[in-house]
Amino acid sequence: xxxxxxxxxxxxxxxxxxxxxxxxxxxxxxxxxxxxxxxxxxxxxxxxxxxxxxxxxxxxxxxxxxxxxxxxxxxxxxxxxxxxxxxxxxxxxxxxxxxxxxxxxxxxxxxxxxxxxxxxxxxxxxxxxxxxxxxxxxxxxxxxxxxxxxxxxxxxxxxxxxxxxxxxxxxxxxxxxxxxxxxxxxxxxxxxxxxxxxxxxxxxxxxxxxxxxxxxxxxxxxxxxxxxxxxxxxxxxxxxxxxxxxxxxxxxxxxxxxxxxxxxxxxxxxxxxxxxxxxxxxxxxxxxxxxxxxxxxxxxxxxxxxxxxx
Amino acid sequence: xxxxxxxxxxxxxxxxxxxxxxxxxxxxxxxxxxxxxxxxxxxxxxxxxxxxxxxxxxxxxxxxxxxxxxxxxxxxxxxxxxxxxxxxxxxxxxxxxxxxxxxxxxxxxxxxxxxxxxxxxxxxxxxxxxxxxxxxxxxxxxxxxxxxxxxxxxxxxxxxxxxxxxxxxxxxxxxxxxxxxxxxxxxxxxxxxxxxxxxxxxxxxxxxxxxxxxxxxxxxxxxxxxxxxxxxxxxxxxxxxxxxxxxxxxxxxxxxxxxxxxxxxxxxxxxxxxxxxxxxxxxxxxxxxxxxxxxxxx
Numbered sequence: 001x002x003x004x005x006x007x008x009x010x011x012x013x014x015x016x017x018x019x020x021x022x023x024x025x026x027x028x029x030x031x032x033x034x035x036x037x038x039x040x041x042x043x044x045x046x047x048x049x050x051x052x053x054x055x056x057x058x059x060x061x062x063x064x065x066x067x068x069x070x071x072x073x074x075x076x077x078x079x080x081x082x083x084x085x086x087x088x089x090x091x092x093x094x095x096x097x098x099x100x101x102x103x104x105x106x107x108x109x110x111x112x113x114x115x116x117x118x119x120x121x122x123x124x125x126x127x128x129x130x131x132x133x134x135x136x137x138x139x140x141x142x143x144x145x146x147x148x149x150x151x152x153x154x155x156x157x158x159x160x161x162x163x164x165x166x167x168x169x170x171x172x173x174x175x176x177x178x179x180x181x182x183x184x185x186x187x188x189x190x191x192x193x194x195x196x197x198x199x200x201x202x203x204x205x206x207x208x209x210x211x212x213x214x215x216x217x218x219x220x221x222x223x224x225x226x227x228x229x230x231x232x233x234x235x236x237x238x239x240x241x242x243x244x245x246x247x248x249x250x251x252x253x254x255x256x257x258x259x260x261x262x263x264x265x266x267x268x269x270x271x272x273x274x275x276x277x278x279x280x281x282x283x284x285x286x287x288x289x290x291x292x293x294x295x296x297x298x299x300x301x302x303x304x305x306x307x308x309x310x
Numbered sequence: 311x312x313x314x315x316x317x318x319x320x321x322x323x324x325x326x327x328x329x330x331x332x333x334x335x336x337x338x339x340x341x342x343x344x345x346x347x348x349x350x351x352x353x354x355x356x357x358x359x360x361x362x363x364x365x366x367x368x369x370x371x372x373x374x375x376x377x378x379x380x381x382x383x384x385x386x387x388x389x390x391x392x393x394x395x396x397x398x399x400x401x402x403x404x405x406x407x408x409x410x411x412x413x414x415x416x417x418x419x420x421x422x423x424x425x426x427x428x429x430x431x432x433x434x435x436x437x438x439x440x441x442x443x444x445x446x447x448x449x450x451x452x453x454x455x456x457x458x459x460x461x462x463x464x465x466x467x468x469x470x471x472x473x474x475x476x477x478x479x480x481x482x483x484x485x486x487x488x489x490x491x492x493x494x495x496x497x498x499x500x501x502x503x504x505x506x507x508x509x510x511x512x513x514x515x516x517x518x519x520x521x522x523x524x525x526x527x528x529x530x531x532x533x534x535x536x537x538x539x540x541x542x543x544x545x546x547x548x549x550x551x552x553x554x555x556x557x558x559x560x561x562x563x564x565x566x567x568x569x570x571x572x573x574x575x576x577x578x579x580x581x582x583x584x585x586x587x588x589x590x591x592x593x594x595x596x597x598x599x600x601x602x603x604x605x606x607x608x
Contacts, residue, residue: 076390077385079384079385082387082431090433091383098381104435108433161345164341179382179384181349183407183408184355188384189402196401197399197401198401199401199408224348
C-alpha cells in the first residue's frame with residue numbers, strides 16, 4: 001500500500017486546477033474543496049462542516065433558550081452548567097485550576113467535571129474544540145477569509161506554546177491562589193458573553209479574529225489556546241479518529257492540508273511517515289472532519305482507533 | 311558534524327552543542343518564555359484588578375474575596391436562580407473580576423430569600439452552603455455614611471432606611487438624641503448594628519435622597535475597624551463572669567448626690583440646691599452697665 005505514498009509524483013493533469021497545488025502551479029488563488037463539490041455534490045462536500053456547525057450552534061441555542069425564550073433546558077455556561085435540573089457538567093480545565101489554587105469544590109462540581117472528563121477521554125479530547133467551543137466559529141471564519149483573500153505568510157508561534165501556556169496557567173493559578181486565567185480566557189469569555197452579556201469582551205474576540213486573519217494563521221486554536229491543549233491531553237487514548245484509509249487514491253491536491261486546523265497531523269497517516277497504519281492518532285487532531293469533506297477522492301473517513309484497515 | 315561532536319571531550323560539549331540541539335534549546339526557551347510572559351501578564355492583571363469596588367457586593371454566603379476568586383468558575387448559575395434579578399455577572403470593563411457574580415445595592419438590593427436559591431445553585435462552593443439562615447449572611451455592612459444630608463440627621467423623621475430593613479430594630483435602630491439646633495426637639499438617628507446587618511442593601515436602595523444614598527453597604531473590611539483586643543470591655547467581662555473582675559468597688563458618697571445611684575452624676579432641676587430667697591453670702595460683683603452677659607433667660 002505504501003507504494004502510493006510518495007508525494008510529488010502525480011502529474012499535473014491529475015491535480016484539480018482549483019486545488020491548492022493546482023492553483024499554485026497556475027499562480028491563482030486556490031479554492032480547496034471545489035473539486036470535492038464537483039465530485040460529490042455540495043451537501044456531501046460539506047457534511048461534517050454542517051454537522052459541526054449544527055452541534056456548535058445547537059449547544060449555544062440550548063444555553064440561550066433559557067434567557068431568550070424562558071425554556072430552561074440548560075442553565076449556566078460551558079464553565080459549569082445544569083441540564084434539566086439534574087445533570088451537572090463542569091469544565092475539568094477549571095476544576096484543575098481550582099485544585100491547584102487551593103479550593104476543593106463541591107461534589108456535584110467534581111461529578112460534572114468527571115462526566116465531561118470521561119466523555120472526552122473516551123471520544124476524543126479536541127472534539128470540544130471542533131464541535132463545542134464557540135471560538136472555533138471565529139477562528140474558522142478568520143481561516144476561511146484568509147484563504148479567500150489569498151493571504152500568505154505571517155508569524156505563527158510554535159505549536160508547543162499552548163502546552164507551555166497550559167503549564168503556566170496552572171502555575172499562575174497556584175501562585176495567585178485564584179483562577180487567574182479566567183480573567184482573560186477568550187473561550188469562556190466569549191461563551192459567557194453570548195449568554196450573559198459582553199461588556200468589552202468583544203474586543204478580545206475581535207482581537208483573536210484579527211490575530212488569526214492577519215498575523216498568525218490558525219494562531220489561537222492551533223498554537224496558543226491552553227484550554228485546547230488541556231483537551232488535547234485528554235484525547236491521547238480516545239476512540240474516535242480520522243483515518244486516511246483510501247490514501248492510495250490521494251492525488252496530492254493538498255486541499256486537506258489547506259483546510260485542516262492542525263495540518264501537521266495529516267502527514268503521518270496520509271503519507272505513512274513514521275507509521276504504517278492510516279489512522280490520525282495525533283492528539284492535536286480536532287476530529288472536525290473537514291478533510292473528509294474537501295477530499296474529492298474520499299481518502300478520509302471518521303472511524304475508531306481500532307480500525308486500521310485500508 | 312555529529313561525528314566531530316562525538317570525538318570532542320565531554321567538558322566542552324555544552325560550548326559546542328550540536329546546532330540541532332542548540333536550535334531546540336533556543337526554540338524551547340523562546341516558546342516557554344513567550345508563554346510564561348503571557349501567563350504572567352494574565353496573572354498580574356488578575357491580581358491587580360482583583361480589588362473589588364466598594365459598591366460591588368458579592369452574593370450571600372460568598373467566601374472571603376481571595377478564596378472566592380479561587381472557587382468561582384463564573385458559570386452564572388447563581389444569577390439564573392436569583393428571583394429578583396439582583397445578581398449579575400461582571401462583564402469585561404466592569405472593574406469586578408470578569409464573569410463573577412455581584413450586585414449593586416442602589417440598583418437592585420438583595421431581597422434575602424429564605425431558601426437562598428443562589429447559594430443552593432452554586433456548584434463549586436464559592437457560595438458556602440453552610441449558610442442556611444439568610445439573616446446570618448454577611449454580604450457587607452450598611453454605614454450611614456453621609457450625616458450631612460441624611461434627613462434624620464437634619465432633624466426630620468424620614469426613617470425610610472429603618473422601615474425597609476428586613477432585620478428592623480436589630481440591624482438598624484433609631485437612637486433618640488437631643489437636637490441641639492432647635493434645642494427642644496429630638497433627633498432619631500438611624501444606627502446600624504454590625505452584629506445583625508446582613509448587607510442586603512435595602513436601606514441603600516430605599517434612601518430617599520436623589521442620586522447617591524446617605525446610607526451605603528460597604529465591604530465589611532472597609533466599613534469596620536479592627537477590634538481593640540487588648541481593651542477589655544468591663545461591662546462585657548462583668549456579664550460573662552457574673553461579677554466584676556476586680557471585686558466590688560468601695561462606694562464613696564458624693565456630696566450633693568447622696569440620693570442617687572452610685573455613678574449617676576446627672577443633674578436635674580430637682581437636684582439643684584433649693585436656694586432660699588435671701589441673697590447669697592457672697593455674690594460676684596456685676597459689672598456696671600450689664601456688660602455682655604445680661605443674665606437674661608427666655
